Amino acid sequence: MEGLAESLILLLTFDPYVYNIIGLSLRLSGIALVLSTLIGVPLGTILGLTNFRGKPIVTALLYTGMGFPPVVVGLFVFLLLSSVGPLGQLGWLFSVKAIIAAQTIIAFPLTAGFTMAAVMAVDKNLMKQLQTLGATKLQASWAAIKEARVGVFVSIIVGFGRILSEVGAVMLVGGNIEGKTRVLTTAIVLETRQGNFGVAIAFGIILMTITFLINLSMLYLQKKHLFEQN
Amino acid sequence: MDQIFQVNKLQKKYAGFELNIEKLSLIKGEIFCILGPSGAGKTTLLRLLNFIEKPDEGEVSFQSHQFNAQNYNPPLEVMREITTVFQRPALLKDNVWNNIIYPLKIRKQKINKEEILKIAEELGLTSLLKQNSNTLSGGEAQRVALARALVFKPKVLLLDEPTANLDPGNIKIIEHMVTKYTRDENPAVVWITHNHFQAKRVGHRICLIDGGLIVEVSDNNSFFNNPKQQKTKDFLSGEMHF
Numbered sequence: 001m002e003g004l005a006e007s008l009i010l011l012l013t014f015d016p017y018v019y020n021i022i023g024l025s026l027r028l029s030g031i032a033l034v035l036s037t038l039i040g041v042p043l044g045t046i047l048g049l050t051n052f053r054g055k056p057i058v059t060a061l062l063y064t065g066m067g068f069p070p071v072v073v074g075l076f077v078f079l080l081l082s083s084v085g086p087l088g089q090l091g092w093l094f095s096v097k098a099i100i101a102a103q104t105i106i107a108f109p110l111t112a113g114f115t116m117a118a119v120m121a122v123d124k125n126l127m128k129q130l131q132t133l134g135a136t137k138l139q140a141s142w143a144a145i146k147e148a149r150v151g152v153f154v155s156i157i158v159g160f161g162r163i164l165s166e167v168g169a170v171m172l173v174g175g176n177i178e179g180k181t182r183v184l185t186t187a188i189v190l191e192t193r194q195g196n197f198g199v200a201i202a203f204g205i206i207l208m209t210i211t212f213l214i215n216l217s218m219l220y221l222q223k224k225h226l227f228e229q230n
Numbered sequence: 231m232d233q234i235f236q237v238n239k240l241q242k243k244y245a246g247f248e249l250n251i252e253k254l255s256l257i258k259g260e261i262f263c264i265l266g267p268s269g270a271g272k273t274t275l276l277r278l279l280n281f282i283e284k285p286d287e288g289e290v291s292f293q294s295h296q297f298n299a300q301n302y303n304p305p306l307e308v309m310r311e312i313t314t315v316f317q318r319p320a321l322l323k324d325n326v327w328n329n330i331i332y333p334l335k336i337r338k339q340k341i342n343k344e345e346i347l348k349i350a351e352e353l354g355l356t357s358l359l360k361q362n363s364n365t366l367s368g369g370e371a372q373r374v375a376l377a378r379a380l381v382f383k384p385k386v387l388l389l390d391e392p393t394a395n396l397d398p399g400n401i402k403i404i405e406h407m408v409t410k411y412t413r414d415e416n417p418a419v420v421w422i423t424h425n426h427f428q429a430k431r432v433g434h435r436i437c438l439i440d441g442g443l444i445v446e447v448s449d450n451n452s453f454f455n456n457p458k459q460q461k462t463k464d465f466l467s468g469e470m471h472f
Contacts, residue, residue, distance in 0.1 A: 126320035132280050132388075133333045133378065134310035147323055 006198025007205060018202055025183040028096055029163045032103035036159045040108040041152060044115025045141050049127070062116070065109025070102075070162075074169025077102045081173065094175035099183070102169040107159035114158055118151020119144050150221050161214050164207070232258040234385060234418045235279065240288035241299075242274055249274050249442040251288070256386065256418035261408065263433030264422045265465065271442040272422045276388050279420065280314045292386075310337065314388040317395075319375035321363035326355060326374050329363055333382040349377050353407055369400030376404060380411055387411070389421040393428065405432050426466060430454050438462050 010018050047059060079085050081093040081101075092098045122144045130140045145152055167185035174181035176190060184203050191200035235256035242249040249271040256262055256279075264272050277283040278290075281297075281304050289298040295308055313333075321329050330350065334341050350356050353373040358366065366374065372392055379387060389408065393401040409432055412419050423429055429436050429450075436453040438445040438461065446459045457463050 123320055125316065125318060126322070128282060129314075129316060129320040129375075131282055131309075132312070132314040133336070134306070134313070134382070135336050136306060139336045143322065 003197035003201045007200075007202035010199060010202045011205065015202075018199065018206075020179065021182055021184060021187050021203065022206055024096075025164070025185075028099050028183060029103065029160065032100050032107060032163045033156070033160045035100065035104040036107035036111050036163070037156050039104070040111025040155065040159060041115050041145065043108070044112035044117075044152075044155065045119050045145055047112065048116040048119030048122075049141060049144060059116075062109050062113050066113045068106070068109070069168075070106045070166050071168030071172065073106050074102050074172035077105065077169065077173045093173065094177060094181060096174070096181060098173035099170050099181060102173045103163045103166055106166055106169060107163045110162055111155045111159040114155030115145075115148070115152050118148035118155065121151065122147045153221055154218055157214055157218055161211060164210060164214075234258050234293060236291045237279075238289050238291075240275075240278060240285050240290065242271075242278060242283070242285050244274075247271070247442060249278075251275060251444060254437075254444070254447070256420065257435075258385075258418055259412060259416040260434040261412055261419040261421055261432050263429035263436045264420060264439060265424070265426055265429055265436060266439035266445075267465075268424075270439045272439055273390055274442075275439070276314060276390050276420060276422060279386070280312050280388055281309060282314075310382070311384055312386040312388065313379045313382075313384045314390060315372075315375050315379050315392045317391040319368075319371040321366075321371055321374060321378075323362070323364060325360050325362055326350075326366070327359045329374055330355075330359075330377045330381055332378060337382060339382070346377075346381055349380055352410070353377050354403055369396045372396060372400065373403060376407060380407070383415055383417075385417050387417050387419045389419065391422050391424065394424065401428070408432065426454075438465055440465075 043062075047055065047062070077098060078093065080087045081090065081098050082088055083093075090097075092101065126147065127140060127144065130143055135143065165185065167189060170176075170181075170183060171186050171189065174183070174186065176182050176186040182190070184207050188200050188203045188207070191197070191203065233255045235254075237251050237254040239253075240249070240251040247269070264275070266272050274283065278285055281302060284302040285299045287299050289296065290302075291297070292304070292308060292311075295304060297304060322332060327346075330346060331341050347356070350359060353376060355370070355373055355377060358370060358374075363371065363374065376392065387408070393404050396404070405428070408419060408421070411417065421429070421432060433450050435447060435449055437447040438453075438459070440461060445465075446453065446457060446462045448458070452458075453462065454466065457466065
């Protein structure tokens, strides 16, 4: 209870340490969300609408990516960006860029996978009809995304949830440096280990509130979709 | 006669089925009705004419363009002169107005509101324009699909049993609209139907297809009053075995 009271004080007094971490988390997650959406939605749409040689392999890789342990992705990014790694000269390790890269790699397979499923559910006759109405492939693909908009939006939200809740990979590639790469999840780990339960709970409350809002918006969308179908 | 489409030795094979169209011409300002039993190859022919399926053999000329089995990918401007209204209308999850103007939007054409409202009125859609497509009845949805096909004034209009399963009121509206469009805009219209009474009402030339082959093509009067082929006689008398 003491920890809870302390956390409320920190939040209500706008403690700069707490709010700096919240701000950084939202900023990094936002950028990773934009990147994973820019990769995941077009990739999912292409996989959902086209058939090509090697599609089963790409799809299998995507499904693997959807269930890949994030900490392994973190290790992979760490090795790539380490001073002896192929991208070591970029100097991104233990920076926000490394965190964004890891979060994007973790989230885009989810966004692509869910987008693919949503786009595949679009009426095939409609796609044929759009072609006969003179739509280019790009125009027909855009129409398919709009038709599957609820599913595509859910895919983006799922990706965001994954980005926001990620800890292992972020810790590995970001290093949890205060004022630089410390985000909500890594801060919770650190503050708990140090016995600062009030701060940890404050971060937990914020993280849970954001997650709750994400789930609320998903439920709203699903309800709206059900309403549309009736 | 102003020919717009010529088909020469067009062949498409599926497992257990073969469509062979030796020669066929489509003429501007004419409704060309295709009759035939289920599985005769009518829809396959329509898909070939709309370039959404590739033939195995043969060639097609459309206006000044030539296409053959090896080169059956027409440029966008050709694709945009031809359209199909399918038996089951497929509409966007949007309101009726946005469905109707979709072909104009993708062509970045100016939306002439008065013209669209006139088409909507003629098809009895005025009161439905703000309604979402998923609230429409089958007949209403088919009328929207026809409006959407007519707004961009295609030079070739392909109709794949557009009135199947519709009530007489909707059939009458669609027949009237297609006939009027053919008279006013001079397109070539291909209308697949199972109903030879409908073909008699709307068709200028009638074609019977059976087993992937053209049995007979003749003008409306000759086809119904003086058919040359025994199969045509059997079909019209209801004695053709499907």
